[in-house]
Amino acid sequence: MKKIEGINDFVVKFANVNGTGSASANHLFAKAIFRMGIPVSPRNIFPSNIQGLPTWYEVRVSSRGYLGRRGGVDLMLCVNPQSMEKDIASVEPGGYFVYDCTKPLAKHLMRDDIHFLGVPLTEMCMREYSTPRLRQLLKNVVYVGALSALLNVEFRVLKELLSDQFKGKDHLISPNVHALEMGFQFVDEEFDCPLPIRLEKGGNIAPHILESEHIFMNGNTAAALGAIYGGATVAAWYPITPSTSVVDAFAQYAQRMRIDPGTGKRNYAIIQAEDELSAMGMVVGACWNGARAFTATSGPGLSLMSEFLGLAYFAEVPVVLIDVQRSGPSTGMPTRSQQSDILAAAYASHGDTKQVLLFPATPRECFDMTINAFDLAEQLQTPVIMMSDLDLGMNDWMSPPLEWDDTYEMDRGKVLDAEGLDSVEKWGRYLDVDGDGICYRTLPGTHPTKGAYFTRGSSKNEMAVYSESGDDYVRNVDRLLRKFETAKQYVPRPKTHPPIAVKKPKTKLKLGALFFGTSASPSYEAVETLAVEGYPIDTMRIRAFPFHESLDRFIHEHDLVFMIEQNRDGQMRRLIINECEIPPGKLTPVLNYSGTPITARAIAQQIREALNTKSAKIVPLHPETA
């Protein structure tokens, strides 16, 4: 029978029952691979539940450093009878199924094209441990030990990690190490170890990975650190998966870094609001009053915050919102990842509104863009929404280290202090004196006689006096459009990559691919796969809305452009069609909206299919370049 082979290139999936302590054992496995210097990306695929439902943990190992999902499973470790039938079915032919063989597998579950490796986990733990709790917890560690033999995970690294994890609770270290050893020894004696899929330190790892001292962190923690470094002092929020850990992490860092040394008091405030309406209201109030404030939310929270986002847009209050996207409304699939808030965020609120959006693709970018969001919000005096997602926010990613330039100064935008107010001849809150659509604001309490104004939604004139005049309204909203144009020069530019050289291209069409956020990594991988097959594809990673003019150019310079994203309706595609006035046929949607992150294989397959059906119909726009 065929055996899947692969050095530092494979997918391992764990099938567990949630609430059994499996997450930390699985994390131990992934972190050990990271510590070995091998590119790894784990993903927790979990239910909205505390105990008893199926949960999975997928670990991608990629020597070339592709951190998106590949698709398919090479080795399944299954300790959950509930999901076993499907788990067995999902293993690639020639792959491996590691399971608890304390009870024999039912005959009908067996497949003859995969390798079954039974480890009597329950039996071993029953024998070894006296309490049910220990049996349950350490069973997870036993299977990590087993995998370390099967896949060649360095045992020393695992022990090191356990010592780190239980620092201060040293009595827990030796039982855990013992459990690891038990799993390791059983498998080492029973099977031919390591398997043809395995880890090898150094070896075939891509040079760009070896050069950098990577860190292993999730996007939500990185965003929280960005809020600390970006000078946020007020965080108001309402708990919602998958954004909750943003403010949790902010609280932890603030406790360490934001206590006034003289008084012991807090140079920050975190308020758990009664709902997302209130959370955003507090942020609006704090920002209006000159503090840097933010909130973090997900889908339903974004809907509730839309009213205030509209007010902040019209009242020109700088607010920062971190939207960690998930699927759908209500309790549907709140623990599954999507990029499906794009349109709701871009046009958040009633009336004519357009919001500034940022699209981070890595934890490093979550950090950088959160800092940038605070500067942008104050420069532009408008809400800035960072569009992360569950996949980026809650999973650990291998990322280049965070960097900080100590010469950085916060850009507070156009704010007049008392001296400034005294020096200007005429001041009106909504007078566009610089012609860039951005006016000068003042903060409450600044000057005894000058600069006070009344903040409202839309009925006002340039001097901030109440007005229902149509002319005043039009002048104001047209200026807001001017400001949105100005924003194009301020927001992060897209990143482009020329196509990988292809010796004998199979098409004369100039192909391009657009993507953003967590769709980026699997897209780059799919593009490489397709280049090998003879299809060179230019890529552009979108990093912000409003779109830079180079996006428009990119689309025009290609015959066929694929828009890769993770939602049903092709929301980014629609936004581009709308905002850049692109004929819809120019953009071919490549989509995944199952709730589990898009895979490189799915992207490549959808593009292949589109090329097969479309190539015949589309005439190259640029025959001279073909």
Next chain:
Amino acid sequence: MSYVQSGFRHPNLPTNRLGFTVADYDGAISTLCAGCGHDSISAAIRNACFLSSLPPHRIAKLSGIGCSSKMPTYFLGRSHGFNSVHGRMPSVATGASLANCQLTYIGVSGDGDTASIGMGQFIHLIRRNVNMTYIVPNNGCYGLTKGQDSATADFGSISKYGDPNPFDGIDLASLAILNGASFVARSFSGDKEQLEPLIRAAMAHKGFAFIDVISPCVTFNNHVGSTKSYAETRDHLDAMPVDFVPMREEIRTHYTEGTTQSVTLHDGSVIHLQKAVSHCETDDRTAALNSIQKSKEEERFLTGLLFLDPNARDLNTNVNLATRPLNELGKNELCPGSRVLNSINEGLR
């Protein structure tokens, strides 16, 4: 428009401790209906700030949406103001007060804004004891949308459409006391002598100060059968077109503290005003609630200071907030720098 404000001011207007005259606390001309009780409340706020010698620019005014939320335009023209979103002023005020703990915050929100759409935020504002004065000009109806019952309209009160209200009215003062407010008062817009000192006390109070001010709507809730109307004797006004806005004087009542006062309204119903004795029982939540309930059963409005806990811990204390305003902190206090970040990186390997 109620009146045309004259630009003329007496050259020898008295000044307060800061050297300001009362005119320095004026706002723009009111565009509320002639005779609207809200204008009296605006005047009371203006006078209270003047009398208390608060620097106008160190006060921030916040409101939601509705007739009463328009009010902050009509007082304290030298203060920043924020006309926010319907029912959501409490959250904006909470954020603002965290950003700068050294300003005085006045919130104005009507009974629709507070007791219906904003009920959630109102309760949580009370619970957090945000350091601000919160005034509800309470007329039992929606003005800007033309006279629908609000949630504070009393059971059986006849709306301008002629239907008796089938629901019990929410008593905001009781609600505030029950949910932990540290300063709760009720007053009447026509009772300047009581309202001004109450507002001054509220602004001096550290923590959340709530004043429920009965402020009848002259246009939509001023007819026979309404429990929150002004008029008693003007039976003829019943036939007036609904959209007609009568020009009238505001009603002002004067009575001695400690006595029960009946205010006879134009439409024949009688509002009984019973003064709470501000020196006793204000520290007892149960007694305060009992007094309110008792007076309600006797068809009276109990006004005055109902409950006060001067030592309650406000939000800033509870979150251990720095005394220096957060909006004044700079890079040195806020950015931990590259060395700290490098050690964080180290911990993530």
